[in-house]
Amino acid sequence: MQSGSSESASPRTERVQSLSTPDTRGKHRxxxxxxxxxQEARFLEEELEQLEKMEKASAASKEMLSKVESRPDPLLSV
Structure with missing residues (x-):
């Protein structure tokens, strides 16, 4: 009868030990x-820094438009 009671105590001990051991797979995930x-936060911070350094879109658009308008269209006959 003692062997029966020692066997029933063993699963409890194993259960308590399994609860106290950390789940390394969960920790790794x-x-x-x-x-x-x-990494995503660093990427977004770098992107924000680049956006802050850029000119405003309207200023860049005006500059590009003036360059395009000053050159003749090579596909149109003059």
Missing amino acids: IQAELKRLE
């Missing part, structure tokens, strides 16, 4: 997701 989000 969380770390990978965190790393991906950090």
Whole structure:
């Protein structure tokens, strides 16, 4: 009878041990997701910096329009 009671205690011990051991696969997934989000945040910060350095669209459009208008169209006969 003691062997029966020791067997019933063993699964409990295993269950408690399995709950106390960390889930390394879950931890790895969380770390990978965190790393991906950090990379995305860095990418977006770099993109924002580039946008801040660019001229306003209207100023760039006016400059391009003046350059295009000053050159004759090579496909039209003069």
